[in-house]
Amino acid sequence: MPCNFTHRTLAQDVMGGVREAGGTPMEVNTIAVSDVVTMGSEGMRTSLVSREVIADSIELVARGHMFDALVTIVGCDKTIPAAAMAHARLDIPGVVLYSGPTMPGRFEGAAVTVADVFEAVGANAAGAMSDEALRRLEAVACPGAGACGGQYTANTMAMAMEFLGLSPLGSGSVPALDPRRREVGAEAGRLALAALEHDLTPRRIATRTAFENAITVGAATAGSTNLILHLLAIAHELDVPLDLADFDAISARTPVITNLKPHGTCTAVDLDRAGGTPLVARRLVEAGLVDGEALTVTGRTLWEESDGAVETEGQRVVTDVKNATGPAGTLMVLRGNLAPGGCVVKVPARGRPVHTGPVRVFEREEAAMAAVQAGQIVPGEVVVIRNEGPRGGPGMREMLGVTAALVGRGLLEEVVLLTDGRFSGATRGLMVGHVSPEAADGGPIAALRDGDIVTVDLPGRQVRVELTTERIQARLAEWTPPSPLYPTGVMAKYRALVGSAEHGAVTWTGAL
Template identity: 60%
Template sequence: MAEEFDTRHNSRTLVDGPDRAAARSYFHSVGYEAEDLKKPLVMVAHEWIGTMPCNFSQRALAQRVMEGIRQAGGTPMEVNTISISDGISMGTEGMKASLISRELIADSVELCAIGYSFDAAVVIVGCDKTIPAGAMALARLNLPGIVLYSGSIAPGRWEGKDVTIQDVFEGVGAHAAGNLSDERLHALEQAACPGAGACGAQYTANTMATALEFMGISPMGTATVGATDPRKDDVGVEAGKLVMDVLKRGVRPRDIITREAIENAIICAASTGGSTNIVLHALAIAAEAGVELDIDDFNRISDATPLIGDMRPGGRYVALDMDRAGGTPLLAKRLLEGGKLHGDAMTVTGKTIAEIAET
């Protein structure tokens, strides 16, 4: 029989015994009871910020994740870090902060995990650089955990049709060319982003969110559920339960993020016409996981992968359309049918990619 994993493998050194009374006293001051500290301590990290829609739903989603952790016998602790919106900062000095924020987010998650001796982690991610940062942090720590995408924004409605932020960027060009009035441009910008969620097309956020499902570190089928979709509450609760299951099984990120898993992530991006930012982010995740990967791998994999997702910005559809069509499980099924995936790659659920696609 396999040795049972110690679900308090880190936290018992932080809070157990008479000599840790002061640490427990601090925790009591913010609402944790003695019984809470006898359970596994699970970090729920997110990048909520009041400056953009991409991560705006994360505090509410974190509450659902924490609910699931409690139901499964753990004690969740919420931590927060920063995020930078590429969509807002592009064309300004602020864009220089974007890629650097990936490293800062990963470092912040790492430091909190070490500083509070967490036993496991859920990293909730949303806008572009937060997604690879979450995977990088978990791989670096090799701490039992999962990455959970907070979801895509719904399309807006303008002049009788669905519109996204892509239409606003194109509207700026049309306005400059004299083909769109001030009034119509203003109406378009007011309509395009109706609420919380990351950019709706297969830009960096949705590319990386779906890729992490194919990498196995995010639960498959959750990324395409929109940020404001009522089902997202259930996704959060189930994610909380899942991380406790991952902890009990003693599964660590580097058990999941293998060479085959990273190749699956690249295949996902290529098959949906995703962002070429997969290159710089997958290389960074691979480095943290100790997996060899270079630029030539992207060319080789892309050359062998068919484009089967008709997704914006190159195609017609947005992430929520993909969800209605069957989401990432259907995409995995189609790629497996074509012999394009490593079907035996394991995921955080305890099932392989092939097993998930079959259900």
């Protein structure tokens, strides 16, 4: 997949840096599942499962061969948190190295990314875009190697790794095909040896303070809600106390200071040209929103790493708190009688803060997508897609196909989507995911029926259905969970071991 096309070449640069610093590099590969390739299909169920398989495989080889240090080269969404989870388990010095974003495409004079293609599918179905125009957009949206070019999940997680301290500040924002990438790779190899010399292990770096910094930058850049799922999982591996309430509290005090897609108009490459993540870090340190004394893998503090940030004159990507591009509270946690364990939402840049409407229930993503494309979803409705949680899926599919199709049909501000699945970082609109407990665990979302009235109340941080507790319980008593789609193999194993999205959808024998 395009995210990983440069990895073999980048590995040579990393190994050169290791040799230069006096070490002996050994290249080991693992698997990856493309979210873009699998999106909207049965294959997407494997995406979150791959996070665990990747982490397990890195851990096994590093333990088996007793590596002294580790550089993990990551690209697409799940490889980034998986690498961090493996580093956390092993607790040996090392670097998580992101291979960088793709360049933006150009379509009718504007910069475009893969998200524009997904939204165009809905526009095409609604008759607002011709087949020929859709084909032209598809042909130019992803012009080369690298991860999706907005502040979607990959770039959100790469930035979080820098603020968590596991990646060198500024290493992630360099585009995948930029010639500077070779030196970034070589420096990562040298840095791994320096970290080994000074015993800079993940548990020394990724502290509670570092996690708060990582949450802050996710909120300050209107990043992907997947940040919540993955940071919870990484914190679990490090025994760092972290829960949904922390994300809500930190986001509530953090305004948006970037103009990045999908919240804004700029791409990841624009951020690099503006000054990159060091500029974002400097702004947040100056505002007192992150702790600049937090240690990073370089052995220097976050403030020391960001102090030399170079801002490009006239850039329009990164601002400051006084000129915020969006209010505080972009990443929000809701609770209520539909989600007693919590659910998450990225507050849209515009739209109604409170939505009340009748429910349309779908038992799987494909049924909802068919209804959207057929024009059967009407303004005011609450679209519910259930049995897509970590266990119910299994695998907690992303819903970019459905959400983008809704946007493409002009329903961005007219409907709400509610699911125990999750969303792509490219998703826009009032979309509520990670509903816990999920339907497969007998959560209240399993009790919903067509026509029930549901309210999503952002100011009140509530998601509720107009049913009494007794009525919900009576319906659940009549409810029968669907049969597992995969009775054997890795999917069955995952289903048996995975815990709630509320705790990061981690897998272990005592899963929460």
